[in-house]
Amino acid sequence: MASVFVANLFMGNVESNTSSSLTMTGDATATCWSCGTMRAVHFCSACGKVQPPVPVDYFTFFGLSRKLNLNTALLEREFYELSRKLHPDLCARADKREQEWSLEQSSLLNDAYRTLKDPIKRTEYLLRLEGVELEEQSKAATEKARAAGEIKKQVVPPDLLEEVFELNMQLEELRAQKKLGEDDPALVEEIGRQKLELEEKYESLSEELKKYWDEWDRLPGNATEEGRRKVRDKMVDLLNRRSYIRNLVRDVSEVLEG
Amino acid sequence: MAYSDKVLDHYSNPRNVGSLDKNSSEVGTGLVGAPECGDVMKLQIKVNPQTNVIEDAKFKTFGCGSAIASSSLATEWVKGKTVDEALQIKNTEIVKELSLPPVKIHCSVLAEDAIRAAIHDWKKKQDVAKPATVAAQ
Structure with a gap:
């Protein structure tokens, strides 16, 4: 249940252009498509090839656990490091698939960074990951109260x-x-x-x-x-x-x- | 985002703006808010104790055009209804009537909450008032 939710949340951001890569089997996401080594979320640690995006939440994307206190200086450093490595221009000579992946990964990286660096956005994001529907809380509560004939x-x-x-x-x-x-x-x-x-x-x-x-x-x-x-x-x-x-x-x- | 004609109409010409005496036993007051946008809405009803018909309704809303229109419409709709009928009003009906876009659905939710809160407040007063009336007679 929880993992499905995370997947949906992730796909919400890149839905339009990753449908092909997300249809991969579970096994395929664990290894590098190019050299077969165990892969990281964004690129292979062994051969350095960009990997197709997989449904992960922003914390996982940065290799972080779901904690609310985080070192933003480290996060920033990691962001620049990844930006550099994932930059679509660097993959100009790579095949078309890889270019697409690096574009998708870069856009995901930007979304993830923007969300996690701001402590309030980070909190709201974590709450959504935890199944709290912040925008829907009023509507859901109203419907529940109406159905039960109670006061909300x-x-x-x-x-x-x-x-x-x-x-x-x-x-x-x-x-x-x-x-x-x-x-x-x-x-x-x-x-x-x-x-x-x-x-x-x-x-x-x-x-x-x-x-x-x-x-x-x-x-x-x-x-x-x-x-x-x-x-x-x-x-x-x-x-x-x-x-x-x-x-x-x-x-x-x-x-x-x- | 463009407002629908009906929203604009209620916004520029809101019905039943004002307040009723919140201490009256015939008046129910609902004060509700939407944290998403910071809106706050007060809706009051005056109920005929014999018939349970809502004879008057007033509102005051601080918020966007859709929130004002939703509460304005809500006061129009509850007037003339019994409290039980008014409890049947759903936010989706307000959405439909005002053609509210998805991002403004919470405004209609707020209006439904306000109606229900006002009726709840009035009912609470009746429960308290009854024994007191008996004692006074």
Whole structure:
């Protein structure tokens, strides 16, 4: 089940141009097509030939385990190293298949690097690999609640929603005042104060998220699904709150500076 | 991405914007949000205690055009329905009516959530209010 999901995730990025290489049998992906040595994900360690892309997740692509704390300096170095080796220009004299593979591998490399170097994107990606559908969580929960005739538990806590709503009301008022050129200094000050609070909250949420990266990375290989889920849920919750506050800070800045 | 005519209509001319007295026993309030886009939506209903018919509905949404249109449409649809009928409204019907593209489906989900949350809030008030009314008589 999990491996099928990973394969789908991978194929989603290169679907259009790798169908032929992905139809290979399992055995064929383990050895180099050219010299038969055990192959790496991207190119053969023995003969250096570019390999056809195989369905792997971005962590595996870089030879990393699914951990959230990672050395980005090392990742960058590895990225440049691989970019150089996989560069399509280097394979200009190779046969057509190899040229295609190097193109596909390079594009995969770029996607993988872009995703993993950013800690938030990395977290979201890992959560998707773990089966969390970040974009679908609202819809799925709504459908479940409807079917069960229950009230859906909001993915965003009510207190935060209340705060977001109230601040938006004040922002609307300030926008209207600004249009008339008569903004109320007290309101500007109040909103400015809230902006500072939000920025602090954003920072502390980011810090808390880091704690859960550590917690995730410390999970033993034989951790129960229950244990993994707990950490995942917490990260999803923190990401949700964080994105709300980020948007709010953005809106506040727009109004205050506008 | 272009908005459909219906979205534009609701967006430029939203129906039932405003608020109802959230402390009234006849009013149910739903406050919901979508973390994906940072939208927040408040939808309120006023229910006739005798007939359970939703007599008035108001909303206030901070979000994109599709979110505003979805909630505007939701208030139009719930008005005149009983609470049980209103619970039958599905987000897919909103998607269809407004021709929302896939990336905006969550706006319709938000509107359905808001309806359900408002009705839930109202029902909770009725459960609490009943014994109190008996005691008062």
